[in-house]
Amino acid sequence: TYRTFLEEKGQLQLTKSDQGAIPLRLDFIMADVKKSILGFEDVVVTTANDVKAILEDVQENGIKNINAGLYGWQKGGLSTGKPWKTEWSNAIGSKKDFTTLVTKASDEGISVAMAQNYVWINEEQVKFTSNAAKHMNGWYNRYYVDPDQFPINVYSYAKPAKSAKWLSEQAERLESIGLKELTVEGMTNILISDNATKDPMTVTDTMKLFQETVGKVSDQYKISASNHNAYMLPYVDRYLKAPVYASQFIIETDTVPFLQMVLSSDMEVYGPYSKFSFYTQGDILRMIDYNVFPSFVLTKESSHYLSDTNASEFYSTEYALYDQTIKEIYDKVNQALNQVQQA
Numbered sequence: 001t002y003r004t005f006l007e008e009k010g011q012l013q014l015t016k017s018d019q020g021a022i023p024l025r026l027d028f029i030m031a032d033v034k035k036s037i038l039g040f041e042d043v044v045v046t047t048a049n050d051v052k053a054i055l056e057d058v059q060e061n062g063i064k065n066i067n068a069g070l071y072g073w074q075k076g077g078l079s080t081g082k083p084w085k086t087e088w089s090n091a092i093g094s095k096k097d098f099t100t101l102v103t104k105a106s107d108e109g110i111s112v113a114m115a116q117n118y119v120w121i122n123e124e125q126v127k128f129t130s131n132a133a134k135h136m137n138g139w140y141n142r143y144y145v146d147p148d149q150f151p152i153n154v155y156s157y158a159k160p161a162k163s164a165k166w167l168s169e170q171a172e173r174l175e176s177i178g179l180k181e182l183t184v185e186g187m188t189n190i191l192i193s194d195n196a197t198k199d200p201m202t203v204t205d206t207m208k209l210f211q212e213t214v215g216k217v218s219d220q221y222k223i224s225a226s227n228h229n230a231y232m233l234p235y236v237d238r239y240l241k242a243p244v245y246a247s248q249f250i251i252e253t254d255t256v257p258f259l260q261m262v263l264s265s266d267m268e269v270y271g272p273y274s275k276f277s278f279y280t281q282g283d284i285l286r287m288i289d290y291n292v293f294p295s296f297v298l299t300k301e302s303s304h305y306l307s308d309t310n311a312s313e314f315y316s317t318e319y320a321l322y323d324q325t326i327k328e329i330y331d332k333v334n335q336a337l338n339q340v341q342q343a
Contacts, residue, residue, distance in 0.1 A: 003262045011233045012266045020065070022334045022341065024326070025240065025270045025295035026058065027069040027115070029317060031077035031092050032309035033124075035151045040124065042077055043309055045317075048093025048101045050300035054319050055110055061327045067111040067238065069183040069224060072311070073098070079152050079310045080124040083116050084166040086173045099177040111181045113224055114174055118163040119186030122152050132156040133194040141192070150310045159194050160206040163187050164213040171217045181222040187214060188228035188236065207231055239269045244278075244290055257290040270295040274329050275316060284329060288336045294329050296322065 006012040028051050033040040051070065058066060072078035075087040088095045105112045121131060132140040133156070140156050147153040158166070163186065171182060187210050194201045201209070214223065214235045224238035246255045263269050271292035272278045287294060299306075299317040306312050 003265075006230075006233065006262070011230070012263075013234075020338060020341075021063075022293050022330075022337045023065045023067060023268055024058075024063055024330050025067055025069070025238070025293065026055070026326075027071060027273075027295065027297045028054075029071050029078065029297060029299050029306070029311055029314055031072040031089070032306060032311040033077050033080050033151065034308040040076075040080065040151065042075065042089065042091060043305055044077075044089075044091045045299040045301040045303070045305050047091070047300070048073075048097035051112075052101045052104060054298065054300065055105060055108070057319075057323065058326065059108065059110075061323065063327065063330055064109065066109075067113070067181070067224075068105070069113045069115045069240075071115045071183075073114055076125070077309070077311075079122065081116070082125060083118050083121075083158075083163075084169040086170065095177060102178050102180075106178070106180070111222065112179070113181035113183045113222075114179060115183035115185060115224075116167075116170060117185035118167050119158050119190045119192075120155055121158045122155050124152055126158075128156050131158055131162050133159045133192055134196050136195045138195070145310075149312070151308065152310050157190065157192050158186075159196065160192065160201050160209055161194075161199065164209050167213055167217060171221060175220075179221070181224065182217065183224040183226075183240070184214060184217075185226060188223075188225035188232045191229065211235070233263075233266070237267055239263060239267055240295065241272050242269050242290075242292055244271055244286055244292065257292075260290045260292055264291050268293060273297045274325075275322065279325065279329065284332050287333050291337060291340075293337070294326075294333055296326055298322065 028046050030046045031042050031044045034043050073092060074081045075089040102112050128140050135141050143155045145153045191203055191206055193203045211231055214232060218235040222237045223235055224240055225232060225236045226240040228236055242259060260269055269292050271287050274294045274296055297314055297317055298319045300319060303315055303317040306314060
């Protein structure tokens with residue numbers, strides 16, 4: 001009933017795709033920053049050439065239907081990369097390296113997306129004074145993390161107008177490398193107001209602006225998003241990190257794959273990363289039961305290099321440790337779900 005309701009509102013459009021192998025999502029952490037004697041320095045754990053080599057290896061293991069997301073792909077890495085720029089770094093990958101990666105992957109039927117958060121900001125990226133949204137009390141919305149654990153420990157939320165502007169500018173810049181897909185973070189699942197003295201915005205204003213901006217970008221790019229809000233449904237092609245456990249906000253006897261049943265005929269839905277406590281036999285069966293596809297987050301180098309960065313939450317990501325796990329989990333899920341796609 002809810003799916004029909006969304007279809008009648010134009011929020012969902014039933015799609016039919018060719019039967020065959022299910023897709024696999026591979027996200028890559030490429031770089032982040034750690035403190036140095038003067039400021040910050042990049043910690044590179046995956047280069048553009050590394051991504052190309054890993055994708056080739058996964059294909060050689062018999063998995064052909066792949067899409068990938070690249071996090072921390074420019075100078076400044078995951079935490080301090082500018083959300084409106086394309087500051088290529090030779091240590092991570094030059095513009096030519098990424099152009100080659102995107103082109104080569106496309107030739108092999110692999111979609112590659114640059115990933116960027118356009119809402120979650122810190123003062124190593126931008127100054128809060130002209131870019132951060134204000135609370136109704138006139139203060140900037142600030143979020144603090146443990147300074148003993150993370151080199152960057154104060155975050156804020158960008159003004160909605162800034163987020164929209166940054167997405168449009170970066171999307172335009174990324175055209176030049178032949179990119180066809182973006183992973184949009186922040187704008188798709190964070191909704192805030194801005195109580196600035198000049199040009200304030202309500203939550204409703206923000207929602208309309210984000211719909212308009214992402215909608216315009218989706219005319220050119222395929223959009224992936226993590227656990228996005230319902231008003232973004234018309235513009236998103238891939239739903240990442242779909243919830244598969246109860247929120248525990250309401251006590252019920254059991255969980256059901258409500259979200260997955262609503263969206264199964266409209267977009268690709270992926271489960272949480274199949275590591276980080278989502279890799280057991282029970283979890284594999286839950287993926288099949290919920291009709292969600294496997295996803296992994298990877299690096300070329302050992303994840304211990306990220307221990308002094310804000311990306312330290314990715315504590316086990318080295319591809320060499322997981323190449324067989326990826327194949328084993330994918331094969332088990334694919335054996336069941338490839339027979340019932342679009343059912």
